[in-house]
Structure formats: C-alpha cells, structure tokens
Amino acid sequence: MKNPESKNMENPSCDIEFIEKQLKLVVDPQSPSSFLKIDSEYLPTSTDPIVLTIPKLNDPESFLCNFEGFNLVEPEKVCRPSGDTTIFTTAGVQRIESMLKTAKSVDRESFIVCQPVIRSQFMDKVCDGTSTSFVNMSAEIIRSSPDEFINTCKKLIELVVKQGISIDDLRFTTESSSVKWGSKRFNNVALTLYFNGIELGECVYILDYPIGDEKISITDLGLGVERLLWGLDNSKPYMLGFEDFYEQIEDSDHATSIIDCVKSMVLIAGEDILPSNSNQGYRLRQFSKRFVKRNRLADFNINRLIGIAYQEWKKWGYNPVLTEDEVVEVISAENERNFNCLFLNILLQDEHVDLYIDVNQRTDSFLDQVKFSLSQDVITKIVNKIK
Amino acid sequence: MKKGHVIFSGGGDIKDTFQLDEKFFSMLKSNSRILYIPIALNRDRIGFEACYDWFSNVVSSHAGDKDIDFSMILEDDEIPDLVKYEALYIGGGNTFKLLDYMVRKDLSQKIIKYIEQGGIVYGGSAGAIVMGKDIRTVDEENDKNYKYINGLNLIRGLSLICHYEASLDERITKSANNLNSPIIALPENAGIILGPNDIEIVGEVFIFDKNGKRYLTPELMINLP
Numbered sequence: 119m120k121n122p123e124s125k126n127m128e129n130p131s132c133d134i135e136f137i138e139k140q141l142k143l144v145v146d147p148q149s150p151s152s153f154l155k156i157d158s159e160y161l162p163t164s165t166d167p168i169v170l171t172i173p174k175l176n177d178p179e180s181f182l183c184n185f186e187g188f189n190l191v192e193p194e195k196v197c198r199p200s201g202d203t204t205i206f207t208t209a210g211v212q213r214i215e216s217m218l219k220t221a222k223s224v225d226r227e228s229f230i231v232c233q234p235v236i237r238s239q240f241m242d243k244v245c246d247g248t249s250t251s252f253v254n255m256s257a258e259i260i261r262s263s264p265d266e267f268i269n270t271c272k273k274l275i276e277l278v279v280k281q282g283i284s285i286d287d288l289r290f291t292t293e294s295s296s297v298k299w300g301s302k303r304f305n306n307v308a309l310t311l312y313f314n315g316i317e318l319g320e321c322v323y324i325l326d327y328p329i330g331d332e333k334i335s336i337t338d339l340g341l342g343v344e345r346l347l348w349g350l351d352n353s354k355p356y357m358l359g360f361e362d363f364y365e366q367i368e369d370s371d372h373a374t375s376i377i378d379c380v381k382s383m384v385l386i387a388g389e390d391i392l393p394s395n396s397n398q399g400y401r402l403r404q405f406s407k408r409f410v411k412r413n414r415l416a417d418f419n420i421n422r423l424i425g426i427a428y429q430e431w432k433k434w435g436y437n438p439v440l441t442e443d444e445v446v447e448v449i450s451a452e453n454e455r456n457f458n459c460l461f462l463n464i465l466l467q468d469e470h471v472d473l474y475i476d477v478n479q480r481t482d483s484f485l486d487q488v489k490f491s492l493s494q495d496v497i498t499k500i501v502n503k504i505k
Numbered sequence: 506m507k508k509g510h511v512i513f514s515g516g517g518d519i520k521d522t523f524q525l526d527e528k529f530f531s532m533l534k535s536n537s538r539i540l541y542i543p544i545a546l547n548r549d550r551i552g553f554e555a556c557y558d559w560f561s562n563v564v565s566s567h568a569g570d571k572d573i574d575f576s577m578i579l580e581d582d583e584i585p586d587l588v589k590y591e592a593l594y595i596g597g598g599n600t601f602k603l604l605d606y607m608v609r610k611d612l613s614q615k616i617i618k619y620i621e622q623g624g625i626v627y628g629g630s631a632g633a634i635v636m637g638k639d640i641r642t643v644d645e646e647n648d649k650n651y652k653y654i655n656g657l658n659l660i661r662g663l664s665l666i667c668h669y670e671a672s673l674d675e676r677i678t679k680s681a682n683n684l685n686s687p688i689i690a691l692p693e694n695a696g697i698i699l700g701p702n703d704i705e706i707v708g709e710v711f712i713f714d715k716n717g718k719r720y721l722t723p724e725l726m727i728n729l730p
Contacts, residue, residue, distance in 0.1 A: 203555065204554050204555060204558055205558050205561070208551050208554050209550075209551055237551065237552070237554055238554065238557045238558075238561075239552050239553045239554050239556070239557045239577060239579070241557075241576075241577075242576045242577070243582070297549055297550045298547075298549045298550070299549055299550040300555070395564075395565055395568045395569070395570070395571075395572075395573075396565040397562075397565060400561055400564070400565050400568075401561065404574060407574060459536060459572055462536070463536050477572075
C-alpha cells in the first residue's frame with residue numbers, strides 16, 4: 119500500500135497554485151490587470167532568432183505536428199441533433215457529448231480536432247477578433263492527469279512561440295471555477311494565454327466531469343484559429359481568404375461583420391438547412407437579415423463571398439451536403455427575401471405606407487408587384503436607401 | 506400615464522409559459538425586434554450560447570409567419586437605444602444580480618421611460634420580480650451582499666414572487682408582513698399583463714396581504730388601497 123505522500127507525488131491536485139508553480143508564472147508588475155508572465159529566470163537566454171520549426175497553421179495537419187501522440191479526428195457536423203446542449207457545435211470538446219450518446223462511458227483517449235463552430239451570442243458584436251463562426255482547434259485528453267494538463271499548456275505556449283513570438287511577450291491568467299454545461303455541473307481550472315492583450319487560447323482542466331456514477335478528468339485545449347493568426351499578426355485581415363474585400367472598404371471591422379454573416383450562413387446552409395422561423399433555419403434567417411443590412415453600402419459580391427467561404431471551410435474538413443451552387447441558391451433567395459422585408463419596413467417607416475406583398479419571392483418580381491401600388495420615384499428612393 | 510404593456514411571468518419552461526408567451530408575441534407586428542436581456546444568469550462553459558438557443562426557441566415557438574428578430578445584450582455591452590426595439594424580454598436568474606446591473610447601468614430608468622413611451626416589457630422570474638416594489642421576496646438569492654432592494658415598482662406598489670407553489674405559503678405570508686408590502690405569487694404557468702387601461706390575469710395568481718391569501722383578480726388589483 120502506498121503512503122499518502124507518494125500518492126500525492128504521482129497524482130498531484132490540479133489547482134491555480136499547481137499551474138502557476140509548474141509553469142513558473144509570476145505576476146507581471148507592469149501589467150494593468152494582474153496578468154501573469156513566465157518568470158524571467160526561466161526564460162531562454164539565447165538571442166538567436168527563433169527558428170520556425172512548424173509549417174504555417176493553415177490546415178488541420180499543420181497543428182498535428184505540435185501534438186505528438188494525439189490522433190487527428192474529422193470534425194463533427196455544425197448543426198447538432200435535437201436534444202443536444204446547443205443547436206450548433208460550439209467547441210471541439212462537444213465531441214465528448216457525442217461519444218457519450220453511444221456509450222455509457224468513455225475510455226482514455228487523446229485527440230485533436232479542427233472543428234468549424236458557430237457561436238451566435240456574438241451575432242451583433244462582430245468585429246476584427248470576434249466572429250460567430252470560426253475553426254476551434256481543440257486538443258482533448260479524456261481521463262487526463264494534472265501532469266498531462268501541464269504538458270498540454272506547454273504545447274500551447276510552444277505552438278505560439280514557434281510562430282515567432284517571444285515567450286517574454288506572452289501573458290497569462292489562471293482561473294478556477296464551477297461551471298454548468300447543459301445539465302452537467304463540474305469544476306475546472308483554466309490557463310488563458312494572451313499576446314498584445316488579445317486572448318489567443320486557453321487550456322482547461324476539468325476535474326470532475328460527471329459520466330453516470332463516475333467523475334472523470336479532461337484536459338481541454340481550445341483556440342480559435344482565425345483569432346490566433348490575427349492575434350499573432352494583426353496587420354493582416356481577420357478573415358483569411360477574403361483579402362480583396364477588405365481592400366474595398368476602409369472600415370475593417372465592418373468588412374469582417376459582413377463576411378462573418380456569409381461564413382456562418384454557408385456552414386448552416388451547406389448542411390441542407392433551409393431558412394425558416396424555427397431551429398437552425400431561424401438562425402440562418404437572422405444571419406441573412408444582418409448581411410442584407412450590413413452589405414447595403416459595401417455591396418460585396420455575395421456569390422464570390424459564398425464561394426470563398428465554402429472552399430475555406432472545406433480546407434478545415436467541413437463536409438457539406440449541398441454543392442457550392444446549391445448553397446449560393448439557398449442563401450441568395452433568402453437574402454432577396456430579407457431585402458424585400460427591409461423594403462417594406464422602410465416604406466412603412468418613411469412613407470407611412472403599410473403594403474402587403476408576399477416577401478417570399480425574388481426581388482425582381484417583388485419590385486414588379488410593388489409598381490402596382492407605388493410610384494417609381496418612391497421605389498427608387500427606397501431601393502437607393504437600402505443600397 | 507403609462508402607454509406601454511408590462512408582462513409578469515411566473516418563470517416556467519417554454520411549455521409552462523406558452524399561453525402567456527403567446528399573448529406577448531401576439532402584441533408584436535411582423536418585422537419586430539426584441540432586446541433579450543439574460544443578465545440575471547451566469548455564463549456557462551462557453552458564455553451565453555445556451556441562452557441564445559433558448560430564446561431563439563421561444564421566438565420560434567410563437568413567431569408563426571411573422572418575422573421576429575432579436576438581439577441579446579451581455580453584461581459588458583453598452584445599453585442600446587431601447588426605442589429601436591418593439592419589446593424587451595428580461596430573463597430569469599439571480600434577481601439581486603439583475604437589479605444591481607439595472608441600477609448601475611441606469612437601465613431601470615430607461616425601462617420606465619420606454620414603457621411610458623409605449624414599449625412592451627416582458628419579465629420572466631427574476632425579470633418579473635425586479636419590476637415589483639421590493640425584491641427581498643427572494644432574499645436567499647442575495648449571495649454577494651448586493652445593496653439594491655427597490656425594484657422598478659411597476660405594479661401598483663406590490664412585490665412579486667415567482668415559481669409559486671402552495672408549500673411556500675407560510676414563507677410568503679411572513680415576507681409580506683416583514684416587507685410591509687402585499688406580495689403577488691405567480692405559479693410557473695401564470696402571469697399578469699398590465700396595459701395602459703386594462704389588467705389581464707393568465708392562470709391562477711395569488712395575492713398575500715394582511716387579509717391572508719386570495720386569488721388575484723383584475724378587480725381586486727384595481728381596488729387595492
């Protein structure tokens with residue numbers, strides 16, 4: 119029988135003190151909001167330029183080489199089945215929820231996944247650095263030890279340093295909390311990594327995730343790929359692949375807010391969801407409404423936006439059910455419907471005319487019908503206001 | 506004179522509040538926008554995504570053919586111009602946390618003005634209680650020594666308690682005495698709609714005052730001293 123001391127050495131408790139001690143974190147006296155940094159005593163002394171030992175982070179494989187011993191798994195669908203905690207996949211860690219649907223328990227496993235996700239809570243807050251859809255790179259260890267958690271934290275730090283960032287410029291926060299996820303409650307400790315004040319990723323140790331009568335520990339590393347790349351070099355546009363569009367307007371945040379709608383719409387429509395007033399279809403409709411309003415002055419070409427978004431998502435393992443042309447058809451029809459709605463809204467607000475015309479038709483035929491009730495001057499005025 | 510409508514909901518799940526929610530959504534025209542305020546809740550593992558899904562489900566269940574859209578504000582967001590919205594929906598959670606936020610952000614006064622201008626405000630559970638006179642009907646929720654106790658006082662000087670069931674009778678009677686304020690008790694499937702010229706009670710609502718426990722009727726409310 120082992121004595122308590124030796125047991126503790128093998129399986130130390132994982133709390134904030136443990137994390138800060140293991141990673142040599144100390145308070146940064148120059149930081150305004152109690153950020154931590156790695157103690158300078160432990161920083162490398164070499165002044166040699168850092169050699170970029172990993173490829174550019176532009177596909178799932180490029181992350182794998184930083185996570186030796188982890189399996190790379192395909193992402194799940196973005197639209198989750200009825201009854202799940204959220205209606206869209208919001209993080210790679212949700213894969214565990216799926217695993218538990220077919221099994222009462224889960225075995226020890228280490229995997230990474232580059233999961234396209236949707237987080238609608240940011241729908242009206244989108245700007246550079248914040249989006250509703252992105253690739254959530256997650257590294258998960260099910261039934262993980264505190265030491266494995268610390269090693270995973272180190273992998274996160276290495277990942278960023280290998281991209282050419284000085285370890286001395288990284289800042290951290292640690293937090294311990296009790297959280298709720300669907301019907302489950304558990305405790306966790308988290309390390310969050312920042313560069314230039316921008317959050318680049320976090321590594322969470324879940325101490326007691328309940329599975330039936332058992333409680334297991336999970337290491338969950340998560341980062342938003344687009345935010346990481348932008349955070350490392352924010353002279354580049356936030357939405358990669360859409361550089362042309364950023365050149366068309368001065369306000370980069372506004373360009374991001376338009377592109378974001380399209381990226382999210384492509385994820386939803388690509389999985390054969392039609393716009394509607396219910397479930398995932400309602401969210402697709404909400405994104406389309408915001409696109410129509412935000413794109414009024416910018417006038418970005420929707421077909422090109424959809425084409426780029428479709429190919430970008432596929433690069434990360436997204437597996438759409440619809441073809442690109444079919445997605446264009448679904449989104450364009452919904453955008454035109456919402457243009458028609460906006461037309462009637464402005465007509466009511468500005469001209470105090472409450473007109474009933476079916477909005478569920480292409481804008482050309484909608485405007486043809488409008489001509490029976492309104493003068494050309496009024497129609498032109500409203501269309502110009504929308505555009 | 507208030508021009509708007511205030512809806513107080515007992516705070517049940519989507520099935521419980523269906524009848525009251527149906528009346529709320531029937532007041533909204535197509536192309537309306539709702540501002541959803543889930544501030545009373547705490548964030549979960551990934552923020553407020555589950556809240557967004559929940560409210561989206563509420564809208565979906567009642568919108569029918571109407572185009573109803575919504576925005577959600579979180580604690581760190583600036584309070585938008587309320588006039589841009591046809592209705593406000595204040596969700597449940599910790600009543601003291603919610604009132605603290607509303608006072609600090611001056612949202613209480615903005616909501617009162619919004620109702621005076623004809624706006625529609627729906628409060629569910631904590632969202633309903635903050636619109637009463639005194640929120641100490643749920644004193645046990647004051648887990649962080651919050652100092653604000655006076656609600657928006659939008660229902661004739663009465664205080665409220667939600668999720669009511671008969672086992673709470675003794676406690677509510679004591680509260681009514683201690684607070685020196687009649688208390689309206691809303692079961693999860695019940696509510697009150699207060700309009701500029703009318704009061705509608707949905708389901709069985711009770712009032713606790715010096716006369717004991719009684720069914721609340723519009724007539725009783727109008728004739729309260």
